[in-house]
Amino acid sequence: xxxxxxxxxxxxxxxxxxxxxxxxxxxxxxxxxxxxxxxxxxxxxxxxxxxxxxxxxxxxxxxxxxxxxxxxxxxxxxxxxxxxxxxxxxxxxxxxxxxxxxxxxxxxxxxxxxxxxxxxxxxxxxxxxxxxxxxxxxxxxxxxxxxxxxxxxxxxxxxxxxxxxxxxxxxxxxxxxxxxxxxxxxxxxx
Numbered sequence: 001x002x003x004x005x006x007x008x009x010x011x012x013x014x015x016x017x018x019x020x021x022x023x024x025x026x027x028x029x030x031x032x033x034x035x036x037x038x039x040x041x042x043x044x045x046x047x048x049x050x051x052x053x054x055x056x057x058x059x060x061x062x063x064x065x066x067x068x069x070x071x072x073x074x075x076x077x078x079x080x081x082x083x084x085x086x087x088x089x090x091x092x093x094x095x096x097x098x099x100x101x102x103x104x105x106x107x108x109x110x111x112x113x114x115x116x117x118x119x120x121x122x123x124x125x126x127x128x129x130x131x132x133x134x135x136x137x138x139x140x141x142x143x144x145x146x147x148x149x150x151x152x153x154x155x156x157x158x159x160x161x162x163x164x165x166x167x168x169x170x171x172x173x174x175x176x177x178x179x180x181x182x183x184x185x186x187x188x189x190x
Contacts, residue, residue: 010054017046017058018065021072021094028074033142033161034087035074040134041173041180043094044101044127048181049188052102059094066091086149089141090162096137097130104129120178127174135163 024042028035047055062072063083071078073091083091105111109122143158 010057013050013054014057014061017050017055018061020046021058021062022065025072025074026076030075032165033146034090034138034166036166036169037074038173039074039094040131040170041177043097044130044174044177045180045184047098047101048105048123048127048177049184052098052106056095056098056102059098063091063095084145086142086146087138087162088145090134090138092141093134093137097134100130100133101126116182120182123178123181124174127177128171131170131174135166138162 021039021042024038028037030036043055043059046058049055050058066072066078067080067083069078073082082088105122105126109126111119111122111126114122139155139158139162142162143153143155146153146158
């Protein structure tokens with residue numbers, strides 16, 4: 001949906017995207033090292049609805065807002081300590097997800113030029129690729145930071161804490177994001 005461009009329009013969409021991501025973090029279950037939130041649903045819905053460029057700006061704004069201390073991260077937390085903590089890699093990784101989505105969906109696969117069925121399939125495949133990158137970045141960060149705070153942690157332990165419990169919910173969130181984005185695109189066009 002990246003075609004229309006004017007500064008005010010862009011700012012409104014980017015602010016709405018940052019707000020959606022912020023609100024999604026409030027829906028949080030913290031029963032593991034990595035909390036279960038709806039952030040990945042919001043991140044993908046934002047990227048797929050307003051485009052990779054605007055979506056990435058929304059993600060960066062969200063991280064800046066949280067980084068300066070406003071409690072927009074899961075568990076109503078904020079501050080640079082959250083970003084630098086063991087699960088901060090998943091938050092910082094959202095930037096790479098946004099950039100990768102922008103590159104793949106809009107520049108390589110050119111989803112804006114596709115019919116609905118193909119566009120939906122490309123969004124889903126691109127989101128899965130982005131999710132794998134997010135898992136990789138988050139796990140490496142988790143292992144590095146966790147080890148510096150409490151001692152070494154193995155890859156199997158990190159995967160069992162940071163990835164395996166989230167695979168099925170994240171697939172559901174990707175499907176929901178695709179569906180939401182298609183509805184938003186239709187609403188914005190009308």
